[in-house]
Amino acid sequence: MxxxxxxxxxxxxxxxxxxxxxxxxxxxxQPKLPLALEHVTCETVDGACxxxxxxxxRGAPAIGAMAGYAMVxxxxxxxxxxxxxxxxxxxRAAKAKLDASRPTAVNLMWATRRMVELTEAxxxxxxxxxxxxxxxxxxxxxxxxxxxxxxxHGAEVVQQGANILHICNTGCLATVDVGTALGxxxxxxxxxxxxxxxxxxxxxxxxxARLSAWELxxxxxxxxxxxxSAAGLLMHRGKVDVVLYGADRxxxxxxxxxxxGSLPVSIVAxxxxxxxxxxxxxxxxxxxxxxxADIPIEERGAEEVTSLMGGNRTAPEGVQVFNxxxxxxxxxxxxxxxxxxxxxxxxxxxxxxxxxxxAEKA
Ligand code: MRU
Numbered sequence: 001m002x003x004x005x006x007x008x009x010x011x012x013x014x015x016x017x018x019x020x021x022x023x024x025x026x027x028x029x030q031p032k033l034p035l036a037l038e039h040v041t042c043e044t045v046d047g048a049c050x051x052x053x054x055x056x057x058r059g060a061p062a063i064g065a066m067a068g069y070a071m072v073x074x075x076x077x078x079x080x081x082x083x084x085x086x087x088x089x090x091x092r093a094a095k096a097k098l099d100a101s102r103p104t105a106v107n108l109m110w111a112t113r114r115m116v117e118l119t120e121a122x123x124x125x126x127x128x129x130x131x132x133x134x135x136x137x138x139x140x141x142x143x144x145x146x147x148x149x150x151x152x153h154g155a156e157v158v159q160q161g162a163n164i165l166h167i168c169n170t171g172c173l174a175t176v177d178v179g180t181a182l183g184x185x186x187x188x189x190x191x192x193x194x195x196x197x198x199x200x201x202x203x204x205x206x207x208x209a210r211l212s213a214w215e216l217x218x219x220x221x222x223x224x225x226x227x228x229s230a231a232g233l234l235m236h237r238g239k240v241d242v243v244l245y246g247a248d249r250x251x252x253x254x255x256x257x258x259x260x261g262s263l264p265v266s267i268v269a270x271x272x273x274x275x276x277x278x279x280x281x282x283x284x285x286x287x288x289x290x291x292x293a294d295i296p297i298e299e300r301g302a303e304e305v306t307s308l309m310g311g312n313r314t315a316p317e318g319v320q321v322f323n324x325x326x327x328x329x330x331x332x333x334x335x336x337x338x339x340x341x342x343x344x345x346x347x348x349x350x351x352x353x354x355x356x357x358x359a360e361k362a
Contacts, residue, residue: 006144011177012062015069015137016041020076020129025069027057030173031309034214045074045094052101052108055205059174060248060284061143064107067098068136071115076129084124091119091132103296104257104326105248106286111139140176146281147178149340154184154244154279157336157343160193162241165231165269167200168259169211170246170279180279181244182215184338189221197223198234202259204304204323231265235272243269247280247337254331254348255292256280260324266333275335282339282359285352292328300325 008014017023025042031054032038040056042048048070051057057066074094078087095112102108115132122131158164164185168174171182179186188195197216202208209225216223226234234240243265249257256262256278269276289295302321307313315321337344337351341358344351 006177010172011140011144012059012173013057013066013069013176014140015072015133020072020127020133023133025066025073027051027066028173029056030058030211031056033173034210042070043073045070045077045097048073049097049101052098058207059169060105060107060246061147061175061180061281062173063102063105064111064283065136065140065143065176067108067111068115068139069133070094070098071112072129072133072136075119075132078128082124084120084122087122087124087128088116088119091116102298104298105284106289107248107281107283110283114139143176143281144178146340147175147180147183150180150279150281150338151178151183151187153340153342154181154277154338155187155191155193157275157277157338158184158188158193158195158242158244162188162193162195163198163239164195165198165200165234165240165243165265166212167208167228167245167261167265168202169207169215171212171215173211173215174246179215180246180281181277182212184244184277184279185216185221186219189219195221197221198231198240199223199225200228200231200261200265201225202261203228206309207259210309228261232268235268235274238272240269240272240274243274243276244279245276247278247284248326249289249295250278250280250285250337250352251289251291251295252285252287252349252352253291254334254337254346254352255295256329256331256334256337257292257295257297257326258329260327263327263329263333266329270333276333277336277338277343278329278334279338282341282356285339285356287353287356292330295328297328298325299323
């Protein structure tokens with residue numbers, strides 16, 4: 001696998017229409033999957049915020065790429081004669097809106113910050129929208145290259161014949177292309193390892209059932225879909241060799257925020273001596289956040305829990321609901337964190353700082 005062999009038109013999110021002035025964002029309409037593979041277009045910052053908030057696009061790296069393209073839309077709202085200071089103000093306002101659309105995945109804030117810093121460094125005589133579009137395209141291409149690198153590093157911990165437990169969706173659909181933890185599964189499979197995946201359905205939004213199962217079946221990777229609550233029994237029966245999942249934010253001390261349900265899976269894995277690897281790009285490591293308790297955890301609407309994908313109601317009218325989208329996993333349950341620059345091992349405080357420095361120099 002390399003970036004050049006991947007088809008850009010199959011990406012989760014991309015810029016369509018050539019230049020920054022006339023083009024728009026095009027993205028896969030994820031709530032429609034697996035029943036239909038359709039795209040939507042997005043031409044305004046408010047539209048991009050709605051796509052992120054409503055999970056038309058989701059997954060930390062994919063949200064980051066989407067936010068990068070959304071900043072092109074903000075830049076083209078700037079008057080041709082605007083000063084650098086005015087342009088910075090406009091992009092900061094767009095950043096504030098985009099960052100608020102989903103609070104946990106740090107890739108979102110990381111991408112918008114990158115675009116604001118670029119605006120500060122761009123002369124007023126340059127066409128800002130074109131400058132931001134070039135950067136957004138670079139960010140998207142980097143995401144694919146990083147995922148390919150992570151897949152190779154991560155495949156080193158997947159043994160021949162391994163049964164892999166996976167939660168949520170961390171594949172092509174959660175990134176620009178390839179994926180993080182699912183990328184490791186694809187790479188291991190393409191290396192000829194006789195692997196099999198246990199795919200947690202991932203209530204309440206069913207990213208495992210709707211998206212990961214769709215992707216794995218398309219790639220012909222052997223798998224079984226399981227109810228989330230079946231994971232413990234499988235581990236107890238010795239049917240899981242390794243747990244792989246992604247991350248939305250990793251604190252400086254190694255606490256990992258990921259899809260709700262990652263914590264119980266990790267605790268049960270530790271109890272049974274099963275290694276747990278988190279697969280995430282260095283952009284997901286947030287050294288400004290000291291520990292897991294400081295990571296903002298998104299709480300979503302009650303309807304996600306009281307009905308099946310907005311359809312059939314499964315709980316009584318008026319029931320009180322608590323619906324956190326993510327949990328935080330204590331690093332004591334994590335064997336290693338796979339990044340594009342290799343695998344970080346405990347003590348994470350040291351290894352995460354070192355890998356961030358490597359990424360900054362690269
Ligand atoms: O709520 P989602 O679907 O955006 O949650 C996604 C996850 O939790 C993923 O595991 C995480 O973003 C890493 S994906 C490469």
